[in-house]
Amino acid sequence: MSRSPRSTFLPLVVLALLGSPLACLDTIEPGEEQEPLPENDSGRRDLTFAFDPGQSNWSGGYSDFPIAQDQKDIQFLLERRTTPAGTDRQSSAQFVSSTNVSDDLFTFITQQVSRLKPNTPYALTFELELASNAPRGCPGVNGSPGEDVFLKVGASLTQPLAMADPNTQQFRLNVDKGNQSVGGANAQVLGDIATESEQCFNTPYRIITRDNRGNPLRITTDEQGKLWLFVGTDSDYRGTTELYYDIIHVVLEPS
Numbered sequence: 618m619s620r621s622p623r624s625t626f627l628p629l630v631v632l633a634l635l636g637s638p639l640a641c642l643d644t645i646e647p648g649e650e651q652e653p654l655p656e657n658d659s660g661r662r663d664l665t666f667a668f669d670p671g672q673s674n675w676s677g678g679y680s681d682f683p684i685a686q687d688q689k690d691i692q693f694l695l696e697r698r699t700t701p702a703g704t705d706r707q708s709s710a711q712f713v714s715s716t717n718v719s720d721d722l723f724t725f726i727t728q729q730v731s732r733l734k735p736n737t738p739y740a741l742t743f744e745l746e747l748a749s750n751a752p753r754g755c756p757g758v759n760g761s762p763g764e765d766v767f768l769k770v771g772a773s774l775t776q777p778l779a780m781a782d783p784n785t786q787q788f789r790l791n792v793d794k795g796n797q798s799v800g801g802a803n804a805q806v807l808g809d810i811a812t813e814s815e816q817c818f819n820t821p822y823r824i825i826t827r828d829n830r831g832n833p834l835r836i837t838t839d840e841q842g843k844l845w846l847f848v849g850t851d852s853d854y855r856g857t858t859e860l861y862y863d864i865i866h867v868v869l870e871p872s
Contacts, residue, residue, distance in 0.1 A: 654842070659871065660734035666865040668697060668711045675711065677726040680779035680790040681851075682719050692716045692857070693724070700861050703821040704748050710861035717852040721797065723769075723790060725849030726862065727777045733842040733869060740833035740872040743770040745848065748822045748861035749810045755817035759855035763811025766858050767797055767851045768827050771804030772836045777847045797851045805834050810850060810860065824863065835872065 654660070666675070677695045682688075698712040715724040733739065751763035771777070773792040780791045795801030807827035814820050838844050848865060850858055 654732065654734065658734075660737060660739075660869075661871065662730070662733065662867075662869040664730070664867045664869070666728070666867075668709050668862065668864075670697070670709055675726050675728045677713060677724070678777075678779055679715055679722060679724045680788050681721045681723045681796075682788055684781055684786050684788060686719060690716065690718045691722065695726070698861065700748050700824075700863055701750075701822040704824050706824065706863070708863055710748065710863040712859070712861050713850075714857065714859040715852075716857040717855055720853065720855055722852045723794065723849055724852070724858070725769075725777060725790075725847050727845055727847040729776070729843060729845050730869070731841070731843045733838045733844065734871055735838055735840050735842040737842070738835060738837045738872045739844075740835055740870045741770075741772055741846075742828070742830055742833045742868045742870070743807070743848075744826065744828040744830070744864075744866040745770070745807065745862065746824060746826050746864040746866075747810075748863060749812050749825050750820045750822045750859065751810045751812060752814050752817050752820040753811040754815050760853055761811075762854050762856055762858070764809045765852070765854040766810045767853075768807045768810055769794060769800065769804045769849055769851055770807060770829065770834065771801075771847045771849075772834055773803045773845050773847070774836075774839050774843075776845055792847075794847075794849075794851070797853045803836070804847075805829050805832070806851075810858070822861070833870070833872075 694714040700710045753763050778791050779788040782789045792803040793801035794804035800806045812823040
């Protein structure tokens with residue numbers, strides 16, 4: 618997949634769950650956002666986020682954990698790294714790590730997209746390439762590190778944030794992502810993060826690809842032609858998940 622197509626998006630800040638800025642392919646010029654779209658603009662956008670050095674704008678966070686939980690135990694880490702040895706590439710990727718200590722944890726990265734047609738229904742097709750070291754067929758007392766961690770993609774009009782819910786005493790995401798293996802109004806499940814390796818210990822990293830081709834996520838843009846993209850893992854595995862997001866490709870098609 619090419620790492621060069623132009624994309625346009627805006628900077629963001631995510632709750633108190635920030636990591637270092639992530640990568641984008643381009644930024645809009647000053648004043649460009651306010652300019653009206655050309656009349657002949659179809660509104661279709663084909664965006665590729667490849668996390669190359671010197672480019673940033675994504676941020677991340679986590680949700681679905683008790684308010685009383687010591688967040689240090691989650692060990693959330695967000696930083697740019699080179700894809701690990703054993704994969705078929707050596708490229709800059711977004712490394713995301715977190716530890717599920719409460720039987721449920723959603724870990725995500727997010728990015729705002731602008732310059733879409735305002736108040737317009739869109740169909741979003743995602744394709745992700747990421748490096749995972751989660752084996753297949755290795756269940757344990759804490760669940761399976763591969764099949765019990767569900768990869769999700771989503772879109773919303775509001776910035777995805779973890780918000781405290783006093784009724785449940787949990788931090789929950791403020792948009793509907795569903796829970797674990799089930800999607801929601803703002804998110805779809807692309808599958809799990811298991812590789813084809815059945816080596817249950819010291820599992821090597823492998824590149825996996827997940828997409829929602831044939832079943833696009835649907836959302837209507839706001840009055841300014843904006844929305845937020847997010848990608849994340851919904852974990853039912855009590856343990857640590859470490860992933861390298863290498864390429865996130867999103868086609869946004871007016872529908």
